[in-house]
Amino acid sequence: MSAVLRADSVGKTFDGRAVLASAYFEARAGAVTALVGRNGTGKSTLMKIAAGWIRPDHGFVELGGRRLTGRPAELARRGVFHLPVDRTILSRDFTLAQHLDAVEARFGGGDRAAVLERLGVAHLATQRCGSLSGGEHRRAELSVAMVRRPKCLLADEPFRGLPPRDADTVSAALRGMAAAGCAVVVSGHEMGWVLNVADEVVWLRDGTTHALGARDDAVRDWRFQREYLGKPR
Amino acid sequence: MGMIFLPHFTSSIVARSLVSWAFVRALVTVGSSALEGALRLAPPDHPLRIAPVAVLAVLAIVAVLGRVSARRRNEDLFLLSLGYGRARLFATMLVPITLAELAIGIAVRL
Numbered sequence: 414m415s416a417v418l419r420a421d422s423v424g425k426t427f428d429g430r431a432v433l434a435s436a437y438f439e440a441r442a443g444a445v446t447a448l449v450g451r452n453g454t455g456k457s458t459l460m461k462i463a464a465g466w467i468r469p470d471h472g473f474v475e476l477g478g479r480r481l482t483g484r485p486a487e488l489a490r491r492g493v494f495h496l497p498v499d500r501t502i503l504s505r506d507f508t509l510a511q512h513l514d515a516v517e518a519r520f521g522g523g524d525r526a527a528v529l530e531r532l533g534v535a536h537l538a539t540q541r542c543g544s545l546s547g548g549e550h551r552r553a554e555l556s557v558a559m560v561r562r563p564k565c566l567l568a569d570e571p572f573r574g575l576p577p578r579d580a581d582t583v584s585a586a587l588r589g590m591a592a593a594g595c596a597v598v599v600s601g602h603e604m605g606w607v608l609n610v611a612d613e614v615v616w617l618r619d620g621t622t623h624a625l626g627a628r629d630d631a632v633r634d635w636r637f638q639r640e641y642l643g644k645p646r
Numbered sequence: 647m648g649m650i651f652l653p654h655f656t657s658s659i660v661a662r663s664l665v666s667w668a669f670v671r672a673l674v675t676v677g678s679s680a681l682e683g684a685l686r687l688a689p690p691d692h693p694l695r696i697a698p699v700a701v702l703a704v705l706a707i708v709a710v711l712g713r714v715s716a717r718r719r720n721e722d723l724f725l726l727s728l729g730y731g732r733a734r735l736f737a738t739m740l741v742p743i744t745l746a747e748l749a750i751g752i753a754v755r756l
Contacts, residue, residue: 490729502723511654518653519728
């Protein structure tokens, strides 16, 4: 599996606090990479840097071998799609169908009907996004990403606040995107869901990344168990 | 750097931009004329004529209002997700009102 998106030697300081010192991660085509770590370790920051939304103090971001650090519009045009956790990408004044019209006008038609059906949001397509509940909103955002058919999806905490059934739906959709060749990166603390969907795990700790390998290797890592999962050694 | 052409979104951005422009332009026009009256300056030859610097101020105010509105509605992030950065958003807001200002400029000369 080849690396589609790569963030290398990335560092970022906010108000004198080094959130990231030297982080590295790759998003591989056809794989789901889980970015995990305690609160404040820089998962969201690293995703935003990878999407170009934040410029790092040092380090770079490459998409398909081309350096595009801090260039969000170009990264998005070339196939990076970011679903942030602290804001929504859907405009409250427009319906999901109108968002999808725009995506299709920009990038060509995706399999809209199948995507809406798969995510269970077909009946919400004509509602204004401002009226959707949290879980509906999350699935609606994901449907926009799926119709876009990105090369790389950066989904920050896609399972947050979702009931198990919706989390199952989102999990299957993420796996489906990876199966179609998309490089998927997810973060989150819902370890059951996150580890279940992941092919490989990257642990963010002390400002840097630790590649823990495949899911089974990650859960056997004693340090990861002790410091993050909270299991006894 | 061109405008954004997307169904639903472009018309909404342009419509809001034109409404903001009409409001700000009216305020600046009335304000300019009141200021000229207070300073006993010669009135302009046409009531819609304002100083070039005032036109630039109108454009700047409309751009700021449009940016705030786009952020409040999350349009900025959606457009960014489609590969349209801030410059394209500003172009979409400012091209129509620049054309409107040019139309006024031509009309007051006739």
